Amino acid sequence: MQTAVIGQPDESKNNVPYTGPIIDMHLHAYHADANGPPPLPFCVPISTMIQHFDPKDTWMEVVMKASENPNCEGLLLSPETDEELIKQTVGQLQKHNITAVLSGEVDFLPDWLKAAPNRFIPSLKFSLPADEMPIDSLEAIIKANNIKVIGEIGNQYHGIAANDPGMDKYWELAVKLDIPVAVHLGSGPPGAPYLGFPNYRVKFSNPLQLEEVLNKYSGLRMSVMHYGEPFIDEMIAMMYTYPQLYVDLGGIMWTYPKAYFYEYHLKKMVLAGYGKRIMFGSDSMNWPGLIGKSIDIINEAPFLSLAQKEDIFYNNAARFLRLEIKK
Template sequence: MDIGRRGFLKLGGAGAAYALLPGAAAAPATGRPIIDVHMHAYPATMQLPAPVTNPISGFKSPIRTGADHLAACIAEMKKHNVVKGVVSGGDGDRLQAAIDWHNRDPDRFVAGAGIRGSDDTPLPPIDVLRKAFADGRLKVLGEVTSQYAGLSLSDPKFDPYLALAEAFDVPVALHTGTMPAGTSFDPCCTSARARFGNPELVEEALNRHPKLRLNIMHGGWPYLDDTIAMLMLYPNVNIDTGAIDWLLPRPAFHAYLRTFVDSGFSKRIMFGSDHMYWPDAIGLAIEGIESAAFLTEAQKQDILHDNAVRFYKL
């Protein structure tokens, strides 16, 4: 999830969908290896909004720069045995920030190209991505935040990029669902609209690019039926649990997750934190999965690790 390039968009507030009981505890370390497929990097010198206070836990972080953020994320990953993270660039240089994380710890991080396609954040030159995929510096196309530009992935402007992903067998990770409250009023995102988060809008792109591997981020929330329809028809589609596993109230998240599991898609769900500016959200997100009493241990293993190994070919 993107929370704006020109400042911090508040999460929550009166009537907001994103809320959890105050003081929610992060998951204790279980020893289970975990893969987080939805992480965010920021340029090392970038000044983060202050104070960086987690809207759920209330924890006020001392983090002030992108470099601080990286160090804190690595510490949280080690604490919770997160052995691999798929990371896309955040504000600023959306390509180099993720590459820098990979260079810092190449065994831990897989770098993705965050792209949008708006006037504010235009698509990078296709040759830049081709070279980065060819030499292995980037291994994921995403997070693609086309919704923030008022576009769907099926817009023809993305076709050259999806064709490139097919050619290099690079998975695509797409922001879907909704956005933080007030996004369309932020100067960076005046074209953003909720309707472009519906996963059904990617269908034409999938048919034009049948070899594409697509991760529907945020599990398509709140478009449950439409997301299930995409999973049913397109076996090359997976979902991740980013943001909804710690920002939604637990009962709402568990009800949403359980419907996917009961519908037979437990092998197509991948864990993601989407921690944004808050590294402690990694533990909160893990707890969202570990506390789901309806999941078997095998299903937790799939969601927290094994499904990502298969989908991302790790």
């Protein structure tokens, strides 16, 4: 039997889909109307949905118009109620045998957890400045709600860099509680500053901004959500220097055309030798169909061996989360 060597794709097994259990590191507990009034159509990949824009128009209106007249194969429609969104999401988790790290607000997580207690790992959504709170309050919330991950930490959407000193006390708490953190670094929706995130900044996607944090808090267990795309070289440099650092794929497989995602993002990280620290993440929000789509795109990557897929879909997340490996 041939075994995959780190960084060396095993082309002999590249057409075998992975069908075992999956850990989705990046699932959102959203309300049905979180992205606008449902049902909302959604086309992927999103980078090519609107290919040019004249600033005489308003970006928000152009986006809304485009979603009124969707023109794509495999159109996804968002469920109309919270109950239906939860039900369809759980249906996807069951169909694909997924355990998902579920990022949400503490008041809404229980609605999801009770729908499928064994399918979710509760994760606390956190962003400054809105979630600024005394450290003992955050500790109490984490303990009272059995929170296993702090994330998605969405400071970038609010113009706050990963190394902002305002986060120090929270990093300290994460180390003290030995709880992993998951930080958003990467692109938001196209035209994010014109879609309700006026302080979103591209420059804060850069993983180099984590350097002081990882240096100062060497016990911190951190995953970079969306792997700081498209700053791949910077991400690889950070994974090289900070061997504790993991990444999740966070929906980027359906953000860009998959040939680009494969060739310049996923393949590059795998070839650099980091196939043991890349974790699957669907970034499913209001469209549960994104979960199956995300799985298919990883399974269809022509350069991944079955062993590498198994690492990405399950083993790496199980190790990062320190779960008991069930297989």
